[in-house]
Amino acid sequence: MxxxxxxxxxxxxxxxxxxxxxxxxxxxxxxxxxxxxxxxxxxxxxxxxxxxxxxxxxxxxxxxxxxxxxxxxxxxxxxxxxxxxxxxxxxxxxxxxxxxxxxxxxxxxxxxxxxxxxxxxxxxxxxxxxxxxxxxxxxxxxxxxxxxxxxxxxxxxxxxxxxxxxxxxxxxxxxxxxxxxxxxxSVSSPYDRFKRMGEKDALSDAAKRGEQLFFDHKFECYHCHSGVHFTDTIQTALMLEGEVGYHNTGLYADYPAAAPGLIEITGRSQDAGRFRTPSLRNVAVTAPYMHDGSIPDLRGVIEHYASAGRADHPMKDGMIQGFKASEAEIADLIAFLESLTDEEFxxxxxxxxxxxxxxxxxxxxxxx
Ligand code: HEC
Ligand code: HEC
Incomplete structure (x- = not known):
């Protein structure tokens, strides 16, 4: 309604x-x-x-x-x-x-x-x-x-x-x-129907397993892609102040030369390579990914996180530790991300x- x-x-x-x-x-x-x-x-x-x-x-x-x-x-x-x-x-x-x-x-x-x-x-x-x-x-x-x-x-x-x-x-x-x-x-994805409107059949079993992985401590996705829009950057009309998250996810060893990030504006060395966490709503239709489009598909993004980023950098976020993911787990996580697509929107x-x-x-x- x-x-x-x-x-x-x-x-x-x-x-x-x-x-x-x-x-x-x-x-x-x-x-x-x-x-x-x-x-x-x-x-x-x-x-x-x-x-x-x-x-x-x-x-x-x-x-x-x-x-x-x-x-x-x-x-x-x-x-x-x-x-x-x-x-x-x-x-x-x-x-x-x-x-x-x-x-x-x-x-x-x-x-x-x-x-x-x-x-x-x-x-x-x-x-x-x-x-x-x-x-x-x-x-x-x-x-x-x-x-x-x-x-x-x-x-x-x-x-x-x-x-x-x-x-x-x-x-x-x-x-x-x-x-x-x-x-x-955009708030009418299958996941919204499953999670907020009690439609138990709105998600496939694979997407349900992927949801568990997304909110799991091994994968850590939810720490930064948190809340109702799957990002730690949010303000609603009920919040007097917004919340903002910028993170270095380890795409480049030579930040800020390769890609400055927040340091470009703040000048603070700890901000090298930090970018605002994107929302994951509709993420299945927004390829290619990251601030410079350097990852072509969702599998590539998951592999990036699984290997603790593409590159090491001293300011890389502590949450990017890498993990082992089976083929089945990768497929499930992708199914979950696909359930965030809002066809109505x-x-x-x-x-x-x-x-x-x-x-x-x-x-x-x-x-x-
Ligand atoms: C430390 C915080 C953090 C964690 C943990 C994290 N992400 Fe991200 N994510 C980000 C940031 C920041 C970006 C943008 C980085 C950039 O462009 O340089 C991003 C980008 C993405 C993108 C690309 C979105 C787009 O529109 O380009 C996807 C997909 C994604 N993350 C999925 C995941 C998944 C799945 C996990 C868990 C395996 C995860 N993230 C864990 C912070 C995080
Ligand atoms: C030539 C391509 C191009 C055109 C035309 C364009 N944009 Fe964008 N837009 C971008 C890019 C690239 C960014 C990211 C810029 C950055 O992060 O520095 C962006 C960012 C934005 C953002 C910020 C979104 C966010 O998640 O923070 C908004 C809002 C936006 N554009 C609205 C508009 C509007 C309104 C127009 C027309 C007046 C427009 N754009 C025209 C390429 C474009």
Missing amino acids: RRPVIGAAACLLAGAAFALETGYDWPLPDWMPPPPVPADNPMSAEKVELGRHLFYDARLSRDGTVACVSCHVQDMAFTDGRAVAVGINGSTGAKNAPGLANVGYLPVLTWANPHMDSLEFQALIPMFGENPDEMGSVGQEDAIFAALTADPFYANAFPAAFPERPAPDLYTVTRALAAFQRSMI LSDPRLSDPWPEGHPASVTRQMP
């Missing part, structure tokens, strides 16, 4: 920086509180719908070829299947595009920037960032907002979403994108491309 969570929780939060919405119907079961929402960007159905159109609108890029969807594709849980992202004119970055399922629950965004704590601000990076050059729109603001203003859909959608400030500009575009992304909620029409084929908003670029 889906219903919005309001009432007692809203009282708890009186006076807090975050407010629960009363005017927005969260697509959530009663066991899951909504993500926090900043007081200056309340959710509304109109704003989410506007944000959906912008997310799929290639006119936000310099030459009309790249939209958010170019690197965040729904049936891959909003990642892109590439090792590292490819931006405008084929420019490549160093990072794997993370999936966006439940992104509203993340108190810090990106693989290793502890200061990036707002979806509103984050949306500026792909549009206007120059390194990597994802959408190349720096200096093009006027032309981009003029194109949006001229579109008949937006002529109604901006005033409906922002009655007090109805024009397409940085303020409204980034807020609508953030509201849409907060609506990307991957095809939810509320999250899919709203533009008709051939519309100027559509992404036309052939992806390499």
Whole structure:
């Protein structure tokens, strides 16, 4: 059953920086509180719908070829299947595009920037960032907002979403994108049905055995991939502060040269090679894996942990000790990870491309 969570929780939060919405119907079961929402960007159905159109609108890029969807594709849980992202004119970055399922629950965004704590601000990076050059729109603001203003859909959608400030500009575009992304909620996997809704047949026997391994001290997965989203990085509307986990899992012997991680921002030697723990929801459809896409499949990830990481590094997390896993155990653990795939989310029409084929908003670029 889906219903919005309001009432007692809203009282708890009186006076807090975050407010629960009363005017927005969260697509959530009663066991899951909504993500926090900043007081200056309340959710509304109109704003989410506007944000959906912008997310799929290639006119936000310099030459009309790249939209958010170019690197965040729904049936891959909003990642892109590439090792590292490819931006405008084929420019490549160093990072794997993370999936966006439940992104509203993340108190810090990106693989290793502890200061990036707002979806509103984050949306500026792909549009206007120059390194990597994802959408190349720096200096093009006027032309981009003029194109949006001229579109008949937006002529109604901006005033409906922002009655007090109805024009397409940085303020409204980034807020609508953030509201849409907060609506990307994925909590309907077979494992959720098994664990939270008492459907004993929702999991195969292999997945049930894999669950035992995942939560076992030999494998240690659950220490970092903990909680309802299988990551130690989380904030809900009921938590006044977020929890954040960054770990060095031993991918490289020469961190920070190979991949800096958190040290890039903090400058602290103990942060070399530390990256934010990714959620494992929908992980079966988000290959390749890790911050740089350097592991092609789930079996490779398990082998990486089984051998205590690919490489030794003094800052490697103490939990990465290695273990012996039989072929049957590996298969069971993979079956468990596959049970975290939420098919409803991957095809939810509320999250899919709203533009008709051939519309100027559509992404036309052939992806390499
Ligand atoms: C060229 C590919 C590309 C495009 C286009 C792109 N992104 Fe991303 N996105 C990435 C990569 C790569 C990262 C990881 C960056 C990092 O960790 O430093 C990312 C990270 C994110 C994150 C943080 C997710 C997390 O788990 O912390 C959000 C949110 C996001 N993108 C939203 C958007 C939005 C909104 C747009 C459109 C305005 C967009 N992206 C366009 C590649 C892209
Ligand atoms: C010490 C904390 C820690 C432990 C223990 C741990 N992980 Fe991870 N996991 C991480 C971090 C951090 C990353 C990202 C590392 C990077 O990109 O450099 C990650 C990445 C992953 C990924 C890739 C996800 C993606 O979207 O790219 C998978 C799959 C995964 N872990 C599964 C597991 C399994 C299965 C276990 C148990 C065998 C496990 N992890 C144990 C912290 C941990």
